[in-house]
Structure formats: C-alpha cells, structure tokens
Amino acid sequence: QVQLVQSGAEVKKPGSSVKVSCETSGASFNDYTITWVRQAPGQGLEWLGRVIPLLGITHYALKFRGRVTITADRSTGTASLELTRLNSEDTAFYYCARGSGSWYNPYFDFWGQGTLITVSS
Amino acid sequence: QSVLTQPPSLSAATGQKVTVSCSGSSSNIGSNHVSWYQQLPGVAPKLLIYANEERPSGIPDRFSGSKSGTSATLAITGLQTGDEATYYCEAWDNNLSAVVFGGGTKVAVL
Numbered sequence: 001q002v003q004l005v006q007s008g009a010e011v012k013k014p015g016s017s018v019k020v021s022c023e024t025s026g027a028s029f030n031d032y033t034i035t036w037v038r039q040a041p042g043q044g045l046e047w048l049g050r051v052i053p054l055l056g057i058t059h060y061a062l063k064f065r066g067r068v069t070i071t072a073d074r075s076t077g078t079a080s081l082e083l084t085r086l087n088s089e090d091t092a093f094y095y096c097a098r099g100s101g102s103w104y105n106p107y108f109d110f111w112g113q114g115t116l117i118t119v120s121s
Numbered sequence: 122q123s124v125l126t127q128p129p130s131l132s133a134a135t136g137q138k139v140t141v142s143c144s145g146s147s148s149n150i151g152s153n154h155v156s157w158y159q160q161l162p163g164v165a166p167k168l169l170i171y172a173n174e175e176r177p178s179g180i181p182d183r184f185s186g187s188k189s190g191t192s193a194t195l196a197i198t199g200l201q202t203g204d205e206a207t208y209y210c211e212a213w214d215n216n217l218s219a220v221v222f223g224g225g226t227k228v229a230v231l
Contacts, residue, residue: 045166045209047220059218061217062219095165101172105154105172106213107156107172107211111165
C-alpha cells in the first residue's frame with residue numbers, strides 16, 4: 001500500500017526558512033515524480049514544483065523560483081520541500097503527492113496528509 | 122484568479138446528478154489531459170479522474186469525466202451525502218510550464 005507521510009506542523013518567523021519532508025513507502029521511489037502543492041486557509045490548490053527522484057531533475061513554478069528547493073533522497077525514499085524568505089502569505093497546508101502519468105500529463109494518485117506551516121511574528 | 126475556471130458552488134438533492142464544469146484554454150485543457158480531485162473538509166485531495174475520463178481503482182462509476190475542446194466536465198450521479206466536498210480540476214499548462222488547478226467547486230447535497 002502506497003503511503004506518503006509528512007513531517008509535523010511548524011510555526012516560523014517572517015524571513016526564515018522551512019523544510020518539510022515526505023517519506024514514501026509501498027512503491028518504488030524511482031518510478032514516479034513527487035510534486036508539492038499548497039493550500040492557504042480556505043483557498044484552492046497551488047502547485048509549487050516537482051522532482052524526478054531517479055534523475056534528480058526538478059521543475060518549479062515560476063512564482064516560487066529562487067525561493068523553493070525540492071530534493072529527493074533515493075536511499076530513504078524521502079522527498080523534501082524547502083521554502084525560504086517566508087512571509088505571512090506562505091501560511092498554508094503543504095502537501096506532497098506522487099505524480100503518475102507523463103511529464104506533460106501528470107496526475108497525483110497518492111497524497112501525504114499535509115503539513116501546516118504558519119508564518120507569524 | 123485561477124487559470125482554470127470552475128463555478129464556486131453547486132447543489133443538488135440526494136440521488137440527483139450534478140455536473141461540475143472546468144473551463145480553460147488551448148494551452149492547458151485544449152492540449153493536455155484533465156484530472157479531477159475530491160477534497161473532503163480537513164483532509165488531503167483524492168484523485169477521482171485522470172486522463173480526462175479514467176477512474177482509478179476503487180472510484181465508483183457514479184463519477185465520470187469528459188472533455189471537449191478547452192472545457193472539461195465532472196459528472197456525479199446518484200448524489201450521496203458523502204459526496205459533499207470541494208472538487209478541483211487540474212491540467213498541465215504549456216505556456217506557464219506548470220500544473221494549474223481550478224479554483225474549486227463546493228458541492229452541497231440537499
């Protein structure tokens with residue numbers, strides 16, 4: 001059974017950084033992509049980027065380039081999202097999801113439970 | 122403002138049918154596959170439909186998807202109280218080189 005288990009909620013100060021982890025199990029880490037999506041309170045879904053663990057290739061949404069880093073550790077089957085220069089608008093649930101399909105036709109068939117990141121002074 | 126446009130809310134009675142629309146453009150829905158997700162309150166989204174009309178294992182056939190041109194539709198028949206959720210469409214956008222989502226449609230079962 002495929003599972004994605006994320007790290008716990010965090011409260012961060014404006015201007016600081018946060019790193020969220022996503023441990024996968026139940027399927028080969030190398031056969032899929034890992035995508036990160038966030039959801040501000042009461043708002044919709046927003047894509048941040050993705051990583052191909054087998055190749056170490058990443059691709060980020062333009063809005064977040066320069067502030068986001070997604071990594072994948074093949075030895076542990078764990079992906080991570082790091083977001084820097086946090087501000088109050090970054091307060092959201094952050095989800096990792098397994099990407100299936102193709103590069104230009106991805107879909108997300110398994111999701112982590114979500115990690116609440118609160119940015120507050 | 123979301124790249125894909127969905128109605129904010131819809132409602133229908135138990136047992137009835139509801140259709141959720143998702144409107145895009147030639148750079149997203151017009152050239153790529155559409156997926157649909159269901160998000161119950163307080164939990165992560167769940168994949169309902171991929172590749173426009175395919176259902177993952179375990180998704181009942183009450184849920185169906187279709188696509189025509191630059192629009193896609195999710196249909197839910199035999200509506201149940203457990204279907205009360207927010208539904209999101211998703212596609213790749215060639216111009217933005219990014220995954221884009223609709224703003225979500227909250228479905229209420231009367």
